[in-house]
Amino acid sequence: RILMRDGRLVPGAGASEIELANRVTSFGGKTAGLAQHSIKRWAESLEVIPRTLAENAGLNAEDVVSALYKRHGEGDVDAGVDIESETDGVRSIKETNVYDSYASKDWAIKLATEAAISVLKVDSIIVSKQAGIAPPKQSGHWDDD
Structure with missing residues (x-):
């Protein structure tokens, strides 16, 4: 339905996530200040998909993610997790024909980011209350007229 x-x-099997993480990490390295840490941590969070695929396939997730970064660094942007592998756990998506819908990836990343931001906002309010600082003012509910 979504394909209609x-x-x-986009390449599946964690290939898109590793490539995006690689590019975001590179961007984060060029960013100054505290934002650099946040950008690099967000990029690191993208590793969850290939890491989970590798773990569920019984592969060593650390080795697979490292091999993915190596292959992507060499320009093989189609390299993804090969769940049937008996070697390094990495294979070109062109060989396996594993693809994901762009729209579903786009929404998944947006929604996960929004969820993380919401948790951080709540955490910030809790920390400010414990420190005796007034929490930031929230705009009223749209139905409070």
């Missing part, structure tokens, strides 16, 4: 709305596909 947006037929674009």
Whole structure:
């Protein structure tokens, strides 16, 4: 159904996430200040998908993620987790034909980021209350007229 709305596909098996993490980490390295840490941590969070795929396939997740970064660094942007592998756990998506919907990836990343931001906002309010600082003012509910 989603392919009828947006037929674009991206490499699956964690290939898109590792490539995005690689590019975001590179961008974070060029950013100054505290924002650099946040950007690099967000990029690191993208490793969850390939790491989970590797673990569920019974592979060593650390080795697979390292091999993915190596292959992507060499320009093989289609390298993803090969769950049937008996060697390094990495294979080109062109060989396996594993693709994901662009729209579903886009929404998953947006929603996960929004959820993390919401948790951080709540945590910030709790910490400010414990420190005796007034929490930031929230705009009223739209139905409070």
